[in-house]
Amino acid sequence: MTMIDHLPFKPGLLLRLAPVALLATACTPVGAAEDPPATQNAQEDSAKHPISGLEIIDVAIVSGETRHVFKTELAASAEAQTRGLMFRTELADDEAMLFPSYVPQTRSFWMRNTPISLDIIFVGTDGKISNIAERTEPYSLESLPSEGLASAVFEVRGGLTEELGIEPGDAVEYQLPEIPAE
Numbered sequence: 001m002t003m004i005d006h007l008p009f010k011p012g013l014l015l016r017l018a019p020v021a022l023l024a025t026a027c028t029p030v031g032a033a034e035d036p037p038a039t040q041n042a043q044e045d046s047a048k049h050p051i052s053g054l055e056i057i058d059v060a061i062v063s064g065e066t067r068h069v070f071k072t073e074l075a076a077s078a079e080a081q082t083r084g085l086m087f088r089t090e091l092a093d094d095e096a097m098l099f100p101s102y103v104p105q106t107r108s109f110w111m112r113n114t115p116i117s118l119d120i121i122f123v124g125t126d127g128k129i130s131n132i133a134e135r136t137e138p139y140s141l142e143s144l145p146s147e148g149l150a151s152a153v154f155e156v157r158g159g160l161t162e163e164l165g166i167e168p169g170d171a172v173e174y175q176l177p178e179i180p181a182e
Helices: 013-025 078-083 160-164
Strands: 056-063 066-074 095-105 118-123 129-133 150-157 171-173
Touching (some): 056 095, 118 160, 150 160
Parallel strands (some): 066 095
Antiparallel strands (some): 118 129, 118 150
C-alpha cells in the first residue's frame, strides 16, 4: 500500500501528487520488503561496506560440491532496498547484495540508475534459487520478476553465475543478523 492509498480523495489531488509518488517509487523493487522486525539483541560490531554503509554478512551459494562465499551488503530496510546497487560502477567477484523479504512475496527488479550489469538471483521459500535474470542491461526499465514467491533476492556481477556454474536449484545459505529494538 502506498502513501496515496491513505489520503482522502480530493479532485486533482492525485494529479498533483503523481510526480512526487512516481519519483519516490521509481527505483523501488516491486514487492520490496518492509523494514525488518525489531528484536532485542543487536550485533554491535558488524562490518560495514565503505560505500553504502550497509552491514556485510557472508552468503554462500552451494552449487554441487562447490561452495561460493560472497561478502554481501545487507539491504535490510525499505530505503536500502530502494537504492540497491544504483550508481555503483563496480562490484568485485566476491561481493554481492542481499534483499531479504521478511514476508515471502513475488519480487521484481529493474536496472534504473544502475550502470553495471548484474545477475539477479531470486531465492525461493525453500532457500534454493528459483530463477536468475542474467547479464541484466544497465539502466534498463524492464521488469525482471521472480518465478513464484521469493524469500530474498541476491545480486552479483553480471555473468558471474554462468562463470561459476550457479543455476536454479542451488542452495543459498545466509543468516540474517538480529535487528535492535527501537
